[in-house]
Amino acid sequence: MSRNKETHMDRVSVCPCHMREYGKKPSAQLKPPLFVMMEDRMPVSVMCMLKTPKTGRKLKITAENITQTLTRSWSDQSNSTFSNWRSGEPNNAGGSEHCTAVSFSDAGEWTDENCFYQLYFICHSGSSLASSHQYHFISESKSWSEAQTYCRQNYIDLATIDNMTEMNSVMNTVNMSYDGLAWIGQYDDVNSWRWSLDHDDFYLKGERNFRNWNHQPDNSDGNELCVYMNVIDGSWFDVSCDIYLMFVCFDGRENASQKYVRVYHRKTWSEAQTHCREFYTDLASVTNKTERQLILRMFVEITEENDEDKVWIGLHRMKLWSDQSNSSFTHLVSWIYPEPDNGLSIPGLTGSQHCTAVSLKYFGHWTDESCFDQLPFFCYRGEIIYLLYNEINK
Structure with missing residues (x-):
């Protein structure tokens, strides 16, 4: 394969993009300080924007080979194990391909490349993470799945919460007008098991x-994830x-x-x-x-x-989110004792509580509830991703 050896970088632009549409394949999540690609949430609109540069089809992302086994690491020290390798990749051709690129001529599949090649790349500014969701409280009571449908039709999805800053934003949305339970997007799938060594080529x-x-x-006990x-x-x-x-x-x-x-x-x-x-x-x-x-x-x-x-x-497995985010935020002190309990403490409900609600009465602490319960809920929209493009002259 012939490769361009461009070295001059003549322009950098910043393009805001709202996460309003999702593709069918797992894709991206943001983790500071760099943009980590192709993990769980990549909007279709962003994928299209990534295809727009005219001088090349391949973008460098920040994974580098750290051993000669199956282990790779991310530049931002993320522990993501997601991969999307093209068939036959990674092959470490010539023993010198230790960095990872996305090939948009191959539907976004990954290839390993020589780290010294001059390619487009994507950066992520951590400053946009402070408040990446705009939350909306819906006072109408619905089951969890009905709330999910409503949020997807009118916003983006049921609320995903990535950190305590966002948890506080959820609380502020209600502004003390309600003190009961309300659905968020987290749920439990007891069959969502995966291996710690999560490389397709291994199996x-x-x-x-x-x-x-x-x-x-x-x-x-509602929290048996290993x-x-x-x-x-x-x-x-x-x-x-x-x-x-x-x-x-x-x-x-x-x-x-x-x-x-x-x-x-x-x-x-x-x-x-x-x-x-x-x-x-x-x-x-x-x-x-x-x-x-x-x-x-x-x-x-x-x-x-x-x-x-x-x-x-x-x-092992993780609690899941409606929008397919891989957020691991739980802030364990926020679980009301003995929550989560999967109904263990309530006669007749043992093993039936698989959806997560926020208790506004108890300062936003979380509790697992039956997904069929009728509760108000939180939706979100307005997440913004900032992409940097570096155009390179031929």
Whole structure:
């Protein structure tokens, strides 16, 4: 493939764009200080704007290869694991392609490129994040799905909340005119599991979907978002990510002496993930019965005492948002004790509370409720993305 070697940058312009229309494919989210592309929310209008420069079709984004395994990192230290590689990519051609570009002649798919090539690029200004949503309180009571439909027809979607600044904006929208519960866009899907090592090239067809539940998952306390494996019989259980367990790492490095590494230090799931990514490749993915047996053989001496029979694996999930945002904001102190509880504390409702509401009576604290309850709700619109284009002369 021939490549332009332009070096002179003659113009930079700033283009505001309102997020009013969404494409069908996962796409983008903003994280300071740079624009992180193709993650979860990319408006169609922005995709069209990215295609407008006349002197090239490819834009550099800020992911760089940090190991010779499947691990890559983002310039802004985001922990995004989303990828959209073109078939056959990344291939590290010539051993020198360590940065990532989006090819708009290939429907926005990604390629790895030499970091010294002169390409268009996209920056993100963190200043626009302070108040990225405009919230609207709708006093008419509806079920969660009815509220979602209303917001999508008249605004953008049910409210997504990314930080405490936005939580305060939601509260100010009501201005003490209402003190009950109101829907926001967060909901719980107990089947939305994904592996910590989330690279398509790592998995053969069907391997992502291998499971070995034992009458699980049940999300019994409303916040069971991580998975441990019982090393006596290999069965899986969903549980709170905050308990301390041993764990198994996957080592995909070329010089690795073994595929799986057992770690006896007890950590939370996120701490275990960090440890595995720092010293190996990632928390273990278990994609078939053979891999399950390999892990079980590592723990033949384990007995059912003091939680020694439980180890973290890489399967986990997040609370989801109606607009497909991957916001991880929960501000745990804002959950009303013992919320979320998935109806555990209410006779007859156990296992039936999957949608999130804000309690205006209790200072905006969150609670999980039955999605069929009739409540007022918050919509949002007016999110703005700022894109920088750098046009390069041939």
